[in-house]
Amino acid sequence: MTATTGKVTGAAEAVARLVTPGAVVGMGGQNINRCPMALVHEVIRQGIGELTVVGCNLSLPLDMLVAAGLVARTEQGTGNLERYGTLFAWRRAVERGEVGVGDHSHLAMATRFAAGALGLPYLPTRSLLGTDLLADMVAAGYARQDVDPWSGVPVVLLKAMIPDVAIIHANRADISGNVVIEGVTSHEVDMVRAARATIVSAEEIVPEGTFADRPEQVTIPEAYVSAVVEQPFGAFPTSVYRAYDFAESEIREYQALGRAGDEELRRWLTANVHAGTDFDAFLTARDPEGSLRARLTDQMRSLV
Structure with a gap:
Protein backbone atom coordinates (compact mmCIF):
# COMPACT_ATOMS: atom_id res chain seq x y z
CA MET A 1 0.00 0.00 0.00
CA THR A 2 1.53 3.34 -1.04
CA ALA A 3 0.61 6.99 -0.97
CA THR A 4 -0.31 6.84 -4.66
CA THR A 5 -2.38 3.68 -4.60
CA GLY A 6 -4.09 4.17 -1.23
CA LYS A 7 -5.97 1.00 -0.33
CA VAL A 8 -6.13 -0.38 -3.86
CA THR A 9 -4.72 -3.88 -4.25
CA GLY A 10 -5.32 -7.12 -6.13
CA ALA A 11 -7.86 -9.68 -5.00
CA ALA A 12 -5.19 -12.32 -4.34
CA GLU A 13 -3.19 -10.02 -2.07
CA ALA A 14 -6.24 -8.71 -0.20
CA VAL A 15 -7.65 -12.17 0.46
CA ALA A 16 -4.28 -13.62 1.49
CA ARG A 17 -3.76 -10.77 3.95
CA LEU A 18 -7.21 -10.43 5.46
CA VAL A 19 -9.02 -13.80 5.18
CA THR A 20 -7.43 -16.34 7.49
CA PRO A 21 -8.26 -19.99 8.21
CA GLY A 22 -11.03 -20.23 10.80
CA ALA A 23 -12.16 -16.63 10.25
CA VAL A 24 -15.71 -15.35 10.71
CA VAL A 25 -16.53 -13.95 7.25
CA GLY A 26 -19.36 -11.44 6.81
CA MET A 27 -20.86 -11.97 3.36
CA GLY A 28 -22.27 -9.09 1.35
CA GLY A 29 -24.89 -9.27 -1.34
CA GLN A 30 -28.41 -10.61 -1.24
CA ASN A 31 -29.80 -13.53 -3.24
CA ILE A 32 -28.87 -12.71 -6.89
CA ASN A 33 -27.86 -9.10 -6.26
CA ARG A 34 -24.32 -7.76 -5.87
CA CYS A 35 -22.69 -10.83 -4.37
CA PRO A 36 -18.87 -10.56 -3.95
CA MET A 37 -18.17 -13.35 -6.43
CA ALA A 38 -14.65 -12.28 -7.47
CA LEU A 39 -13.50 -12.26 -3.83
CA VAL A 40 -15.18 -15.59 -3.07
CA HIS A 41 -13.47 -17.15 -6.10
CA GLU A 42 -10.15 -15.98 -4.70
CA VAL A 43 -10.88 -17.51 -1.29
CA ILE A 44 -11.60 -20.80 -3.10
CA ARG A 45 -8.43 -20.58 -5.19
CA GLN A 46 -6.38 -20.04 -2.04
CA GLY A 47 -8.19 -22.84 -0.19
CA ILE A 48 -8.79 -20.85 3.00
CA GLY A 49 -10.95 -23.13 5.13
CA GLU A 50 -12.75 -23.75 8.43
CA LEU A 51 -14.68 -20.54 7.82
CA THR A 52 -17.78 -19.35 9.64
CA VAL A 53 -19.86 -17.47 7.07
CA VAL A 54 -22.42 -14.96 8.37
CA GLY A 55 -25.01 -12.79 6.63
CA CYS A 56 -28.70 -12.38 5.88
CA ASN A 57 -29.41 -14.35 2.70
CA LEU A 58 -26.31 -16.45 2.11
CA SER A 59 -26.75 -17.48 -1.49
CA LEU A 60 -24.45 -18.46 -4.35
CA PRO A 61 -21.16 -17.44 -2.66
CA LEU A 62 -21.87 -19.64 0.35
CA ASP A 63 -22.77 -22.66 -1.75
CA MET A 64 -19.53 -22.41 -3.72
CA LEU A 65 -17.49 -22.14 -0.53
CA VAL A 66 -19.26 -25.20 0.90
CA ALA A 67 -18.80 -27.15 -2.35
CA ALA A 68 -15.09 -26.34 -2.08
CA GLY A 69 -15.02 -27.77 1.46
CA LEU A 70 -14.09 -24.48 3.13
CA VAL A 71 -17.01 -23.84 5.52
CA ALA A 72 -17.35 -25.10 9.09
CA ARG A 73 -20.41 -23.11 10.17
CA THR A 74 -22.97 -20.56 8.98
CA GLU A 75 -25.11 -18.06 10.86
CA GLN A 76 -27.77 -16.56 8.62
CA GLY A 77 -31.33 -15.49 7.98
CA THR A 78 -31.65 -17.95 5.12
CA GLY A 79 -29.67 -19.81 2.49
CA ASN A 80 -31.25 -20.09 -0.94
CA LEU A 81 -31.57 -18.66 -4.42
CA GLU A 82 -35.31 -18.16 -4.08
CA ARG A 83 -37.03 -19.17 -7.32
CA TYR A 84 -33.89 -21.00 -8.45
CA GLY A 85 -33.98 -23.32 -5.46
CA THR A 86 -32.09 -24.07 -2.29
CA LEU A 87 -28.31 -24.17 -1.90
CA PHE A 88 -27.77 -27.83 -2.64
CA ALA A 89 -24.15 -28.24 -1.54
CA TRP A 90 -24.86 -26.38 1.71
CA ARG A 91 -28.03 -28.35 2.43
CA ARG A 92 -26.32 -31.69 1.90
CA ALA A 93 -23.36 -30.67 4.07
CA VAL A 94 -25.72 -29.59 6.86
CA GLU A 95 -27.70 -32.84 6.61
CA ARG A 96 -24.44 -34.82 6.89
CA GLY A 97 -23.40 -32.82 9.95
CA GLU A 98 -20.35 -31.37 8.19
CA VAL A 99 -21.47 -27.74 8.49
CA GLY A 100 -23.03 -26.26 11.62
CA VAL A 101 -25.93 -23.81 11.32
CA GLY A 102 -27.09 -20.93 13.49
CA ASP A 103 -30.56 -20.16 12.17
CA HIS A 104 -31.81 -16.56 12.49
CA SER A 105 -34.54 -14.37 11.11
CA HIS A 106 -33.24 -11.71 8.72
CA LEU A 107 -34.09 -9.01 11.27
CA ALA A 108 -32.26 -10.85 14.04
CA MET A 109 -29.12 -11.14 11.93
CA ALA A 110 -29.30 -7.48 10.92
CA THR A 111 -29.79 -6.51 14.59
CA ARG A 112 -26.67 -8.42 15.60
CA PHE A 113 -24.65 -6.55 12.96
CA ALA A 114 -26.18 -3.26 14.17
CA ALA A 115 -25.05 -4.01 17.72
CA GLY A 116 -21.53 -4.66 16.49
CA ALA A 117 -21.58 -1.47 14.41
CA LEU A 118 -22.55 0.56 17.48
CA GLY A 119 -19.84 -1.02 19.61
CA LEU A 120 -22.45 -2.53 21.93
CA PRO A 121 -22.39 -6.06 23.37
CA ALA A 160 -23.40 -8.44 18.71
CA MET A 161 -21.96 -10.04 15.59
CA ILE A 162 -18.41 -8.91 14.83
CA PRO A 163 -16.95 -10.56 11.71
CA ASP A 164 -13.20 -10.94 11.44
CA VAL A 165 -13.54 -9.73 7.86
CA ALA A 166 -16.42 -8.53 5.70
CA ILE A 167 -16.36 -8.96 1.92
CA ILE A 168 -18.67 -6.94 -0.30
CA HIS A 169 -19.00 -5.79 -3.91
CA ALA A 170 -19.87 -2.19 -4.75
CA ASN A 171 -20.56 0.07 -7.71
CA ARG A 172 -17.47 2.22 -7.17
CA ALA A 173 -14.86 3.25 -4.66
CA ASP A 174 -12.06 5.77 -4.51
CA ILE A 175 -8.45 4.83 -3.80
CA SER A 176 -8.84 5.73 -0.12
CA GLY A 177 -11.71 3.30 0.33
CA ASN A 178 -14.79 5.52 0.22
CA VAL A 179 -17.48 3.25 -1.21
CA VAL A 180 -20.63 3.95 -3.21
CA ILE A 181 -23.37 1.32 -3.38
CA GLU A 182 -26.38 2.04 -5.55
CA GLY A 183 -29.67 0.35 -4.76
CA VAL A 184 -30.42 -1.86 -1.78
CA THR A 185 -27.69 -2.26 0.85
CA SER A 186 -29.52 -4.66 3.18
CA HIS A 187 -27.27 -5.51 6.15
CA GLU A 188 -23.99 -4.52 4.55
CA VAL A 189 -23.34 -1.07 6.01
CA ASP A 190 -23.74 -2.24 9.61
CA MET A 191 -21.84 -5.46 8.85
CA VAL A 192 -18.87 -3.50 7.50
CA ARG A 193 -18.91 -1.09 10.44
CA ALA A 194 -18.94 -4.06 12.82
CA ALA A 195 -16.17 -6.02 11.10
CA ARG A 196 -12.53 -5.94 12.14
CA ALA A 197 -11.47 -5.66 8.48
CA THR A 198 -13.25 -5.21 5.15
CA ILE A 199 -12.38 -6.03 1.54
CA VAL A 200 -14.40 -4.21 -1.11
CA SER A 201 -14.37 -5.18 -4.76
CA ALA A 202 -15.80 -2.49 -7.02
CA GLU A 203 -16.85 -2.12 -10.61
CA GLU A 204 -14.72 1.01 -10.84
CA ILE A 205 -11.97 2.70 -8.82
CA VAL A 206 -12.07 6.48 -9.04
CA PRO A 207 -9.41 9.03 -8.02
CA GLU A 208 -9.06 10.31 -4.48
CA GLY A 209 -11.26 13.34 -3.87
CA THR A 210 -13.93 12.30 -6.37
CA PHE A 211 -16.59 12.45 -3.65
CA ALA A 212 -15.22 15.51 -1.85
CA ASP A 213 -17.96 17.83 -3.17
CA ARG A 214 -20.72 15.19 -2.90
CA PRO A 215 -20.08 13.27 0.34
CA GLU A 216 -23.74 12.28 0.54
CA GLN A 217 -23.07 9.73 -2.23
CA VAL A 218 -20.68 7.75 -0.03
CA THR A 219 -22.37 4.68 1.42
CA ILE A 220 -19.40 3.45 3.46
CA PRO A 221 -16.58 5.85 4.44
CA GLU A 222 -12.91 4.94 4.11
CA ALA A 223 -12.38 4.47 7.86
CA TYR A 224 -14.16 1.11 7.69
CA VAL A 225 -12.41 -0.25 4.58
CA SER A 226 -9.11 -2.17 4.66
CA ALA A 227 -8.60 -2.97 0.96
CA VAL A 228 -10.19 -2.06 -2.37
CA VAL A 229 -10.06 -4.25 -5.47
CA GLU A 230 -11.09 -3.01 -8.91
CA GLN A 231 -13.04 -5.77 -10.63
CA PRO A 232 -15.52 -5.04 -13.42
CA PHE A 233 -18.32 -7.63 -13.39
CA GLY A 234 -17.07 -8.68 -9.95
CA ALA A 235 -20.55 -9.82 -8.93
CA PHE A 236 -21.14 -12.00 -12.04
CA PRO A 237 -23.39 -13.98 -12.42
CA THR A 238 -25.38 -11.90 -9.90
CA SER A 239 -26.45 -8.36 -10.74
CA VAL A 240 -25.21 -4.89 -9.88
CA TYR A 241 -27.84 -2.16 -9.90
CA ARG A 242 -27.30 0.36 -12.72
CA ALA A 243 -24.40 -1.73 -14.10
CA TYR A 244 -25.66 -5.15 -15.29
CA ASP A 245 -28.43 -7.69 -14.78
CA PHE A 246 -28.00 -11.20 -13.37
CA ALA A 247 -27.05 -14.03 -15.75
CA GLU A 248 -29.95 -16.43 -15.44
CA SER A 249 -28.36 -19.05 -17.69
CA GLU A 250 -25.27 -19.22 -15.45
CA ILE A 251 -27.33 -19.51 -12.27
CA ARG A 252 -29.54 -22.21 -13.78
CA GLU A 253 -26.49 -24.16 -14.90
CA TYR A 254 -24.92 -24.02 -11.44
CA GLN A 255 -28.18 -25.07 -9.78
CA ALA A 256 -28.59 -28.00 -12.17
CA LEU A 257 -25.13 -29.21 -11.17
CA GLY A 258 -25.99 -28.65 -7.53
CA ARG A 259 -29.03 -30.87 -7.85
CA ALA A 260 -26.93 -33.53 -9.55
CA GLY A 261 -24.47 -33.80 -6.65
CA ASP A 262 -21.32 -32.65 -4.92
CA GLU A 263 -18.94 -34.29 -7.38
CA GLU A 264 -20.49 -32.36 -10.26
CA LEU A 265 -19.99 -29.09 -8.36
CA ARG A 266 -16.38 -29.95 -7.53
CA ARG A 267 -15.69 -30.61 -11.20
CA TRP A 268 -17.27 -27.25 -12.06
CA LEU A 269 -15.06 -25.49 -9.51
CA THR A 270 -11.97 -27.22 -10.87
CA ALA A 271 -12.79 -26.25 -14.45
CA ASN A 272 -14.04 -22.74 -13.80
CA VAL A 273 -12.42 -21.38 -10.62
CA HIS A 274 -9.17 -23.26 -10.03
CA ALA A 275 -8.25 -23.42 -13.72
CA GLY A 276 -7.93 -19.66 -14.10
CA THR A 277 -5.42 -17.31 -12.54
CA ASP A 278 -7.98 -14.67 -11.54
CA PHE A 279 -11.58 -13.54 -12.01
CA ASP A 280 -10.87 -11.92 -15.37
CA ALA A 281 -9.75 -15.32 -16.65
CA PHE A 282 -13.00 -16.82 -15.34
CA LEU A 283 -15.06 -14.17 -17.11
CA THR A 284 -13.20 -14.72 -20.37
CA ALA A 285 -13.65 -18.49 -20.14
CA ARG A 286 -17.38 -18.20 -19.48
CA ASP A 287 -17.99 -15.40 -21.99
CA PRO A 288 -15.13 -15.37 -24.54
CA GLU A 289 -16.53 -12.67 -26.82
CA GLY A 290 -18.11 -10.60 -24.04
CA SER A 291 -21.53 -10.91 -25.66
CA LEU A 292 -23.24 -12.16 -22.50
CA ARG A 293 -21.83 -9.30 -20.44
CA ALA A 294 -22.88 -6.80 -23.10
CA ARG A 295 -26.40 -8.23 -23.08
CA LEU A 296 -26.61 -8.06 -19.28
CA THR A 297 -25.45 -4.45 -19.38
CA ASP A 298 -28.11 -3.60 -21.94
CA GLN A 299 -30.79 -5.39 -19.91
CA MET A 300 -29.96 -3.29 -16.86
CA ARG A 301 -30.00 -0.08 -18.89
CA SER A 302 -33.50 -0.95 -20.08
CA LEU A 303 -34.64 -1.31 -16.47
CA VAL A 304 -33.29 1.90 -14.91
Whole structure:
Protein backbone atom coordinates (compact mmCIF):
# COMPACT_ATOMS: atom_id res chain seq x y z
CA MET A 1 0.00 0.00 0.00
CA THR A 2 1.53 3.34 -1.04
CA ALA A 3 0.61 6.99 -0.97
CA THR A 4 -0.31 6.84 -4.66
CA THR A 5 -2.38 3.68 -4.60
CA GLY A 6 -4.09 4.17 -1.23
CA LYS A 7 -5.97 1.00 -0.33
CA VAL A 8 -6.13 -0.38 -3.86
CA THR A 9 -4.72 -3.88 -4.25
CA GLY A 10 -5.32 -7.12 -6.13
CA ALA A 11 -7.86 -9.68 -5.00
CA ALA A 12 -5.19 -12.32 -4.34
CA GLU A 13 -3.19 -10.02 -2.07
CA ALA A 14 -6.24 -8.71 -0.20
CA VAL A 15 -7.65 -12.17 0.46
CA ALA A 16 -4.28 -13.62 1.49
CA ARG A 17 -3.76 -10.77 3.95
CA LEU A 18 -7.21 -10.43 5.46
CA VAL A 19 -9.02 -13.80 5.18
CA THR A 20 -7.43 -16.34 7.49
CA PRO A 21 -8.26 -19.99 8.21
CA GLY A 22 -11.03 -20.23 10.80
CA ALA A 23 -12.16 -16.63 10.25
CA VAL A 24 -15.71 -15.35 10.71
CA VAL A 25 -16.53 -13.95 7.25
CA GLY A 26 -19.36 -11.44 6.81
CA MET A 27 -20.86 -11.97 3.36
CA GLY A 28 -22.27 -9.09 1.35
CA GLY A 29 -24.89 -9.27 -1.34
CA GLN A 30 -28.41 -10.61 -1.24
CA ASN A 31 -29.80 -13.53 -3.24
CA ILE A 32 -28.87 -12.71 -6.89
CA ASN A 33 -27.86 -9.10 -6.26
CA ARG A 34 -24.32 -7.76 -5.87
CA CYS A 35 -22.69 -10.83 -4.37
CA PRO A 36 -18.87 -10.56 -3.95
CA MET A 37 -18.17 -13.35 -6.43
CA ALA A 38 -14.65 -12.28 -7.47
CA LEU A 39 -13.50 -12.26 -3.83
CA VAL A 40 -15.18 -15.59 -3.07
CA HIS A 41 -13.47 -17.15 -6.10
CA GLU A 42 -10.15 -15.98 -4.70
CA VAL A 43 -10.88 -17.51 -1.29
CA ILE A 44 -11.60 -20.80 -3.10
CA ARG A 45 -8.43 -20.58 -5.19
CA GLN A 46 -6.38 -20.04 -2.04
CA GLY A 47 -8.19 -22.84 -0.19
CA ILE A 48 -8.79 -20.85 3.00
CA GLY A 49 -10.95 -23.13 5.13
CA GLU A 50 -12.75 -23.75 8.43
CA LEU A 51 -14.68 -20.54 7.82
CA THR A 52 -17.78 -19.35 9.64
CA VAL A 53 -19.86 -17.47 7.07
CA VAL A 54 -22.42 -14.96 8.37
CA GLY A 55 -25.01 -12.79 6.63
CA CYS A 56 -28.70 -12.38 5.88
CA ASN A 57 -29.41 -14.35 2.70
CA LEU A 58 -26.31 -16.45 2.11
CA SER A 59 -26.75 -17.48 -1.49
CA LEU A 60 -24.45 -18.46 -4.35
CA PRO A 61 -21.16 -17.44 -2.66
CA LEU A 62 -21.87 -19.64 0.35
CA ASP A 63 -22.77 -22.66 -1.75
CA MET A 64 -19.53 -22.41 -3.72
CA LEU A 65 -17.49 -22.14 -0.53
CA VAL A 66 -19.26 -25.20 0.90
CA ALA A 67 -18.80 -27.15 -2.35
CA ALA A 68 -15.09 -26.34 -2.08
CA GLY A 69 -15.02 -27.77 1.46
CA LEU A 70 -14.09 -24.48 3.13
CA VAL A 71 -17.01 -23.84 5.52
CA ALA A 72 -17.35 -25.10 9.09
CA ARG A 73 -20.41 -23.11 10.17
CA THR A 74 -22.97 -20.56 8.98
CA GLU A 75 -25.11 -18.06 10.86
CA GLN A 76 -27.77 -16.56 8.62
CA GLY A 77 -31.33 -15.49 7.98
CA THR A 78 -31.65 -17.95 5.12
CA GLY A 79 -29.67 -19.81 2.49
CA ASN A 80 -31.25 -20.09 -0.94
CA LEU A 81 -31.57 -18.66 -4.42
CA GLU A 82 -35.31 -18.16 -4.08
CA ARG A 83 -37.03 -19.17 -7.32
CA TYR A 84 -33.89 -21.00 -8.45
CA GLY A 85 -33.98 -23.32 -5.46
CA THR A 86 -32.09 -24.07 -2.29
CA LEU A 87 -28.31 -24.17 -1.90
CA PHE A 88 -27.77 -27.83 -2.64
CA ALA A 89 -24.15 -28.24 -1.54
CA TRP A 90 -24.86 -26.38 1.71
CA ARG A 91 -28.03 -28.35 2.43
CA ARG A 92 -26.32 -31.69 1.90
CA ALA A 93 -23.36 -30.67 4.07
CA VAL A 94 -25.72 -29.59 6.86
CA GLU A 95 -27.70 -32.84 6.61
CA ARG A 96 -24.44 -34.82 6.89
CA GLY A 97 -23.40 -32.82 9.95
CA GLU A 98 -20.35 -31.37 8.19
CA VAL A 99 -21.47 -27.74 8.49
CA GLY A 100 -23.03 -26.26 11.62
CA VAL A 101 -25.93 -23.81 11.32
CA GLY A 102 -27.09 -20.93 13.49
CA ASP A 103 -30.56 -20.16 12.17
CA HIS A 104 -31.81 -16.56 12.49
CA SER A 105 -34.54 -14.37 11.11
CA HIS A 106 -33.24 -11.71 8.72
CA LEU A 107 -34.09 -9.01 11.27
CA ALA A 108 -32.26 -10.85 14.04
CA MET A 109 -29.12 -11.14 11.93
CA ALA A 110 -29.30 -7.48 10.92
CA THR A 111 -29.79 -6.51 14.59
CA ARG A 112 -26.67 -8.42 15.60
CA PHE A 113 -24.65 -6.55 12.96
CA ALA A 114 -26.18 -3.26 14.17
CA ALA A 115 -25.05 -4.01 17.72
CA GLY A 116 -21.53 -4.66 16.49
CA ALA A 117 -21.58 -1.47 14.41
CA LEU A 118 -22.55 0.56 17.48
CA GLY A 119 -19.84 -1.02 19.61
CA LEU A 120 -22.45 -2.53 21.93
CA PRO A 121 -22.39 -6.06 23.37
CA TYR A 122 -26.05 -6.58 22.43
CA LEU A 123 -29.22 -4.85 21.27
CA PRO A 124 -32.77 -5.43 22.54
CA THR A 125 -35.64 -6.32 20.22
CA ARG A 126 -39.20 -7.59 20.53
CA SER A 127 -38.78 -9.69 17.42
CA LEU A 128 -38.63 -13.50 17.87
CA LEU A 129 -40.76 -13.53 21.04
CA GLY A 130 -42.95 -16.63 21.19
CA THR A 131 -41.09 -18.47 18.41
CA ASP A 132 -39.25 -21.79 18.35
CA LEU A 133 -36.42 -19.95 16.62
CA LEU A 134 -35.79 -17.91 19.77
CA ALA A 135 -35.45 -21.04 21.88
CA ASP A 136 -32.78 -22.36 19.50
CA MET A 137 -30.92 -19.05 19.53
CA VAL A 138 -30.97 -18.93 23.33
CA ALA A 139 -29.62 -22.47 23.46
CA ALA A 140 -26.86 -21.51 21.01
CA GLY A 141 -25.79 -18.62 23.22
CA TYR A 142 -26.45 -15.56 21.08
CA ALA A 143 -29.87 -14.52 22.39
CA ARG A 144 -31.44 -14.08 25.82
CA GLN A 145 -34.99 -13.32 26.86
CA ASP A 146 -35.23 -10.54 29.42
CA VAL A 147 -37.55 -7.77 30.65
CA ASP A 148 -37.49 -4.08 29.77
CA PRO A 149 -36.60 -2.42 33.13
CA TRP A 150 -38.86 0.57 32.40
CA SER A 151 -42.03 -1.01 31.06
CA GLY A 152 -41.68 -4.55 32.33
CA VAL A 153 -42.51 -6.02 28.91
CA PRO A 154 -40.50 -8.98 27.55
CA VAL A 155 -37.58 -8.26 25.23
CA VAL A 156 -34.94 -10.31 23.45
CA LEU A 157 -31.27 -9.38 23.83
CA LEU A 158 -29.27 -10.26 20.71
CA LYS A 159 -25.50 -10.64 20.98
CA ALA A 160 -23.40 -8.44 18.71
CA MET A 161 -21.96 -10.04 15.59
CA ILE A 162 -18.41 -8.91 14.83
CA PRO A 163 -16.95 -10.56 11.71
CA ASP A 164 -13.20 -10.94 11.44
CA VAL A 165 -13.54 -9.73 7.86
CA ALA A 166 -16.42 -8.53 5.70
CA ILE A 167 -16.36 -8.96 1.92
CA ILE A 168 -18.67 -6.94 -0.30
CA HIS A 169 -19.00 -5.79 -3.91
CA ALA A 170 -19.87 -2.19 -4.75
CA ASN A 171 -20.56 0.07 -7.71
CA ARG A 172 -17.47 2.22 -7.17
CA ALA A 173 -14.86 3.25 -4.66
CA ASP A 174 -12.06 5.77 -4.51
CA ILE A 175 -8.45 4.83 -3.80
CA SER A 176 -8.84 5.73 -0.12
CA GLY A 177 -11.71 3.30 0.33
CA ASN A 178 -14.79 5.52 0.22
CA VAL A 179 -17.48 3.25 -1.21
CA VAL A 180 -20.63 3.95 -3.21
CA ILE A 181 -23.37 1.32 -3.38
CA GLU A 182 -26.38 2.04 -5.55
CA GLY A 183 -29.67 0.35 -4.76
CA VAL A 184 -30.42 -1.86 -1.78
CA THR A 185 -27.69 -2.26 0.85
CA SER A 186 -29.52 -4.66 3.18
CA HIS A 187 -27.27 -5.51 6.15
CA GLU A 188 -23.99 -4.52 4.55
CA VAL A 189 -23.34 -1.07 6.01
CA ASP A 190 -23.74 -2.24 9.61
CA MET A 191 -21.84 -5.46 8.85
CA VAL A 192 -18.87 -3.50 7.50
CA ARG A 193 -18.91 -1.09 10.44
CA ALA A 194 -18.94 -4.06 12.82
CA ALA A 195 -16.17 -6.02 11.10
CA ARG A 196 -12.53 -5.94 12.14
CA ALA A 197 -11.47 -5.66 8.48
CA THR A 198 -13.25 -5.21 5.15
CA ILE A 199 -12.38 -6.03 1.54
CA VAL A 200 -14.40 -4.21 -1.11
CA SER A 201 -14.37 -5.18 -4.76
CA ALA A 202 -15.80 -2.49 -7.02
CA GLU A 203 -16.85 -2.12 -10.61
CA GLU A 204 -14.72 1.01 -10.84
CA ILE A 205 -11.97 2.70 -8.82
CA VAL A 206 -12.07 6.48 -9.04
CA PRO A 207 -9.41 9.03 -8.02
CA GLU A 208 -9.06 10.31 -4.48
CA GLY A 209 -11.26 13.34 -3.87
CA THR A 210 -13.93 12.30 -6.37
CA PHE A 211 -16.59 12.45 -3.65
CA ALA A 212 -15.22 15.51 -1.85
CA ASP A 213 -17.96 17.83 -3.17
CA ARG A 214 -20.72 15.19 -2.90
CA PRO A 215 -20.08 13.27 0.34
CA GLU A 216 -23.74 12.28 0.54
CA GLN A 217 -23.07 9.73 -2.23
CA VAL A 218 -20.68 7.75 -0.03
CA THR A 219 -22.37 4.68 1.42
CA ILE A 220 -19.40 3.45 3.46
CA PRO A 221 -16.58 5.85 4.44
CA GLU A 222 -12.91 4.94 4.11
CA ALA A 223 -12.38 4.47 7.86
CA TYR A 224 -14.16 1.11 7.69
CA VAL A 225 -12.41 -0.25 4.58
CA SER A 226 -9.11 -2.17 4.66
CA ALA A 227 -8.60 -2.97 0.96
CA VAL A 228 -10.19 -2.06 -2.37
CA VAL A 229 -10.06 -4.25 -5.47
CA GLU A 230 -11.09 -3.01 -8.91
CA GLN A 231 -13.04 -5.77 -10.63
CA PRO A 232 -15.52 -5.04 -13.42
CA PHE A 233 -18.32 -7.63 -13.39
CA GLY A 234 -17.07 -8.68 -9.95
CA ALA A 235 -20.55 -9.82 -8.93
CA PHE A 236 -21.14 -12.00 -12.04
CA PRO A 237 -23.39 -13.98 -12.42
CA THR A 238 -25.38 -11.90 -9.90
CA SER A 239 -26.45 -8.36 -10.74
CA VAL A 240 -25.21 -4.89 -9.88
CA TYR A 241 -27.84 -2.16 -9.90
CA ARG A 242 -27.30 0.36 -12.72
CA ALA A 243 -24.40 -1.73 -14.10
CA TYR A 244 -25.66 -5.15 -15.29
CA ASP A 245 -28.43 -7.69 -14.78
CA PHE A 246 -28.00 -11.20 -13.37
CA ALA A 247 -27.05 -14.03 -15.75
CA GLU A 248 -29.95 -16.43 -15.44
CA SER A 249 -28.36 -19.05 -17.69
CA GLU A 250 -25.27 -19.22 -15.45
CA ILE A 251 -27.33 -19.51 -12.27
CA ARG A 252 -29.54 -22.21 -13.78
CA GLU A 253 -26.49 -24.16 -14.90
CA TYR A 254 -24.92 -24.02 -11.44
CA GLN A 255 -28.18 -25.07 -9.78
CA ALA A 256 -28.59 -28.00 -12.17
CA LEU A 257 -25.13 -29.21 -11.17
CA GLY A 258 -25.99 -28.65 -7.53
CA ARG A 259 -29.03 -30.87 -7.85
CA ALA A 260 -26.93 -33.53 -9.55
CA GLY A 261 -24.47 -33.80 -6.65
CA ASP A 262 -21.32 -32.65 -4.92
CA GLU A 263 -18.94 -34.29 -7.38
CA GLU A 264 -20.49 -32.36 -10.26
CA LEU A 265 -19.99 -29.09 -8.36
CA ARG A 266 -16.38 -29.95 -7.53
CA ARG A 267 -15.69 -30.61 -11.20
CA TRP A 268 -17.27 -27.25 -12.06
CA LEU A 269 -15.06 -25.49 -9.51
CA THR A 270 -11.97 -27.22 -10.87
CA ALA A 271 -12.79 -26.25 -14.45
CA ASN A 272 -14.04 -22.74 -13.80
CA VAL A 273 -12.42 -21.38 -10.62
CA HIS A 274 -9.17 -23.26 -10.03
CA ALA A 275 -8.25 -23.42 -13.72
CA GLY A 276 -7.93 -19.66 -14.10
CA THR A 277 -5.42 -17.31 -12.54
CA ASP A 278 -7.98 -14.67 -11.54
CA PHE A 279 -11.58 -13.54 -12.01
CA ASP A 280 -10.87 -11.92 -15.37
CA ALA A 281 -9.75 -15.32 -16.65
CA PHE A 282 -13.00 -16.82 -15.34
CA LEU A 283 -15.06 -14.17 -17.11
CA THR A 284 -13.20 -14.72 -20.37
CA ALA A 285 -13.65 -18.49 -20.14
CA ARG A 286 -17.38 -18.20 -19.48
CA ASP A 287 -17.99 -15.40 -21.99
CA PRO A 288 -15.13 -15.37 -24.54
CA GLU A 289 -16.53 -12.67 -26.82
CA GLY A 290 -18.11 -10.60 -24.04
CA SER A 291 -21.53 -10.91 -25.66
CA LEU A 292 -23.24 -12.16 -22.50
CA ARG A 293 -21.83 -9.30 -20.44
CA ALA A 294 -22.88 -6.80 -23.10
CA ARG A 295 -26.40 -8.23 -23.08
CA LEU A 296 -26.61 -8.06 -19.28
CA THR A 297 -25.45 -4.45 -19.38
CA ASP A 298 -28.11 -3.60 -21.94
CA GLN A 299 -30.79 -5.39 -19.91
CA MET A 300 -29.96 -3.29 -16.86
CA ARG A 301 -30.00 -0.08 -18.89
CA SER A 302 -33.50 -0.95 -20.08
CA LEU A 303 -34.64 -1.31 -16.47
CA VAL A 304 -33.29 1.90 -14.91
